[in-house]
Amino acid sequence: QVGCRVTSYEPQAFRDFLGTFGEMEGQVGALAAERRTPEQMAELERLLKVLTDSIEDHPRFRRTEREFHSQVLRMANSEIIARLCEQMWDFGDFVHTTLVGTRKEDPQLVRDTLESQTRLVQAIRNQNQALARLHMAVWLTGVLATIT
Numbered sequence: 063q064v065g066c067r068v069t070s071y072e073p074q075a076f077r078d079f080l081g082t083f084g085e086m087e088g089q090v091g092a093l094a095a096e097r098r099t100p101e102q103m104a105e106l107e108r109l110l111k112v113l114t115d116s117i118e119d120h121p122r123f124r125r126t127e128r129e130f131h132s133q134v135l136r137m138a139n140s141e142i143i144a145r146l147c148e149q150m151w152d153f154g155d156f157v158h159t160t161l162v163g164t165r166k167e168d169p170q171l172v173r174d175t176l177e178s179q180t181r182l183v184q185a186i187r188n189q190n191q192a193l194a195r196l197h198m199a200v201w202l203t204g205v206l207a208t209i210t
Contacts, residue, residue, distance in 0.1 A: 083150050084199040090147060091182060091198025092191040094137035102137045103187060109133055110183050113176055123172060130179060134198070137186065175201060 098106075109130045116122040131151065135144040178201035185193035 079150075079154065080203050083147075083154060084203040086143075086150070087147060087202045088195040088199035090135060090138045090140075090143060091186070091194035091196075093140055093143070094134050094198075095186045095189050095191045095194035097139045098137040098186055098189070102133065106130070106133050106137065106183055106186065110179060113179060117172060117176060120172065127175070127179075134182070134186070 109126060112126045113123060113130060116126060128151075132148075135147055138144065178197055182194060182197035182201060185197050
């Protein structure tokens, strides 16, 4: 009579998580804008192009989105923050899947995500820490639209 049970979360708990995670990710965006190298910037812009080209291919878009996020984490040049954010991203994926399931992506949400990512890239390119912080948080918390 011992076994494993998958934990379930209420939508409000996920909203709370995303709000907290969004604040942390905002800091990552600001650090990336401050510390990025030209080579890292070129890679981020390449990934943005892949995202733009795969907007209709949702599995490819989601895979590339994770690569995009990892690149921003590398640009922040903070090993501890990167490790924490990767763990939070994994947890967010798990909770999102348990709340929303694997239904087809909302095309408007995908377009909004791409718009947030485009603005994030512009802010990082311009080394505007305040805007990078804002757009990183907006991109992440935009997921709320899928559970409300």
